[in-house]
Amino acid sequence: MRILALVSDLPNPPIGGSRVRNFHxxxxxxxxxxxxxxxxxxxxxxxxxxxxxxxxxxxxxxFPRGRPLLPVRAxxxxxxxxxxxGRSPRLAERVDELVQYWxxxxxxxxxxxxxxxxPRFRQVNSSALQTVTFLNVESYLHHELSSLLxxxxxxxxxxxxxxxxRKYESRVVxxxxxxxxxxxxxxxxxxxxYPSGRWTQTRNGTDARHIPACPPANESKLLIVGALSYVxxxxxxxxxxxxxxxxxSRAFSLTVAGSGASPELQERMAHAGVRxxxxxxxxxxxxxxxSICVAxxxxxxxxxxxxxxxxxxQRLVVTTTRGLEGLxxxxxxxxxxxxxxxxxxxxxxQYWNDAAEERSKLAAQGREAVLKRYDWSxxxxxxxxxxxxxAARSRA
Numbered sequence: 001m002r003i004l005a006l007v008s009d010l011p012n013p014p015i016g017g018s019r020v021r022n023f024h025x026x027x028x029x030x031x032x033x034x035x036x037x038x039x040x041x042x043x044x045x046x047x048x049x050x051x052x053x054x055x056x057x058x059x060x061x062x063f064p065r066g067r068p069l070l071p072v073r074a075x076x077x078x079x080x081x082x083x084x085x086g087r088s089p090r091l092a093e094r095v096d097e098l099v100q101y102w103x104x105x106x107x108x109x110x111x112x113x114x115x116x117x118x119p120r121f122r123q124v125n126s127s128a129l130q131t132v133t134f135l136n137v138e139s140y141l142h143h144e145l146s147s148l149l150x151x152x153x154x155x156x157x158x159x160x161x162x163x164x165x166r167k168y169e170s171r172v173v174x175x176x177x178x179x180x181x182x183x184x185x186x187x188x189x190x191x192x193x194y195p196s197g198r199w200t201q202t203r204n205g206t207d208a209r210h211i212p213a214c215p216p217a218n219e220s221k222l223l224i225v226g227a228l229s230y231v232x233x234x235x236x237x238x239x240x241x242x243x244x245x246x247x248x249s250r251a252f253s254l255t256v257a258g259s260g261a262s263p264e265l266q267e268r269m270a271h272a273g274v275r276x277x278x279x280x281x282x283x284x285x286x287x288x289x290x291s292i293c294v295a296x297x298x299x300x301x302x303x304x305x306x307x308x309x310x311x312x313x314q315r316l317v318v319t320t321t322r323g324l325e326g327l328x329x330x331x332x333x334x335x336x337x338x339x340x341x342x343x344x345x346x347x348x349x350q351y352w353n354d355a356a357e358e359r360s361k362l363a364a365q366g367r368e369a370v371l372k373r374y375d376w377s378x379x380x381x382x383x384x385x386x387x388x389x390x391a392a393r394s395r396a
Contacts, residue, residue: 001387003029004095004104004128006114007040012057013281015259016227017204017305018111018135024207026058028380037102039095039117041065041088063091078157081165083113083138092117099126106131106387112138115172129391131178133202136300137189139166144299145231173197178390180383183326200386203328205379206308208371213314214288216360220353222254223290223315225283225306229260232300236323237265239342240296241272247346252353254294257286287313291353296345297323308374311335311366316359318348328373335366 007022014023026036038060065086068076076085095117098104109115109132119126142165146158173179173194180202181187187201224240226233237256256269257277269276280286287293293310297320307327310317311334318337331338337352339345352359372378 001105001384002035002102003037003387004098004102004107005036005038006091006095006107006109006117007038007060008111008114009040010042010057010062011038011060013279015279015281020206020305020309021204022058022110024205024376025380025383028376029384031377032380032384034384037061037098037104039063039091039098040114041086041091061094063088063094066090079160079164080168081138081142081161083165084116084168087116092122095119096124099124099128104128105391108387109133109176111135112169112172115176118175121172121175129177129387129394130175131180131387131390132172132176133180133182134186134190135182137181137186137193139169139193140189141300170194177394178386180386185326198390202383202386203374203379204305204308205374205376206305206312206370208308208312208367208375209377211309211312212284213364213367214284216356216363217289217291218356219289219291220250220252221290221292222252222349223286223293223310224254224256224258224295225286225293225309226258226295227260228256228258228262228265230300232297233258234261234265236296236298236320238268239298240294240345241268241274243342244296244345244349245272247343248350250350252349255286255290257283283309284313287315290315291356291359292349293317294349295319295323307336308370311363311370312374314363314367316352316363316366318345318352320345329366329369333362333365334369335363337362 005026009019011019011023014020026038030036038058040060040062042062042064066089099119105128107118107128107130109118112134115121115132118130120130139162142162149155149158179197179199181190181199187199191199228234255275255277257280259279266276293315295304295307295317299322304323307317316335320340321338324336324338329336337348339348
């Protein structure tokens with residue numbers, strides 16, 4: 001197949017869920033013999049510095065966002081979420097050019113915001129199969145986060161944006177030939193919200209084949225990995241520091257590795273004695289020195305790639321019910337422990353830190369499960385199979 005992949009950011013460096021996915025998924029699909037061309041949005045105005053940089057971004061073509069007049073940008077910001085803003089006219093033109101002379105079999109939008117560039121969404125003729133991956137139930141997530149706002153003006157603003165987002169989601173659902181939800185729970189939510197859509201499922205993944213299993217670490221060191229520009233990650237970290245930390249009867253060190261931390265959050269971490277590693281390009285040494293990885297998530301949707309990554313490194317993960325949501329990993333058996341109450345969460349950290357032999361066995365079972373079910377090669381094979389079957393049904 002010829003596959004045209006539409007992505008929202010440069011895959012390299014692979015920091016954050018969508019970047020990691022795009023960095024690994026498209027090369028994995030190429031390994032099955034398919035042709036893949038990657039087009040995306042480049043938030044930076046400059047081009048590549050050299051060919052090595054282009055190759056590191058899957059040999060993709062990336063285009064700057066459009067720059068409407070200030071009143072238009074202000075209007076968009078007031079009424080629409082970021083999924084509906086910051087579009088690139090040059091990217092849309094390039095998609096249409098490739099439709100004409102390269103003639104892809106599949107045009108796939110990776111993330112809701114990229115669905116705008118599907119030819120059919122813009123009423124451009126193309127015989128290609130046109131599909132979308134929804135990394136989260138975006139309208140659900142927006143509603144959930146807006147409901148936490150106390151300021152009535154901001155709450156009204158959130159309601160207006162939610163209305164616009166649902167209209168956009170609905171139009172994307174009606175446009176696409178196949179819609180991929182990122183977890184069984186997201187699949188059920190979307191089926192209820194938009195029953196007319198042609199829904200199926202995909203999974204998050206990790207580069208398990210190429211991640212080394214780390215030997216056990218016996219020091220009381222905890223690790224959190226995640227983008228701190230993502231509100232659920234920030235709220236989860238603060239819950240850990242404010243609600244869980246006081247119940248620990250022994251001293252633990254905590255390292256937070258991520259990006260997008262506000263100055264206020266960095267100050268809060270420093271005050272709590274937390275070591276913050278900003279935008280690490282290599283995480284292996286952090287996993288090696290940590291005894292337990294922590295994913296204290298209280299809200300959000302989708303699936304947590306960093307839990308899969310931690311399991312691939314053979315590290316036990318202590319998380320919440322929401323953190324494990326959508327992942328096919330058995331708590332207490334396959335590398336993960338679930339606790340939702342702050343006291344129980346603290347007890348889990350203490351127990352599993354001390355139970356080194358039991359922790360090591362559980363972590364090894366987690367790595368085995370991720371290798372079998374979540375390596376990018378498995379995700380790529382399933383995705384291409386579903387495209388092939390959908391195309392066959394369309395021709396029948």
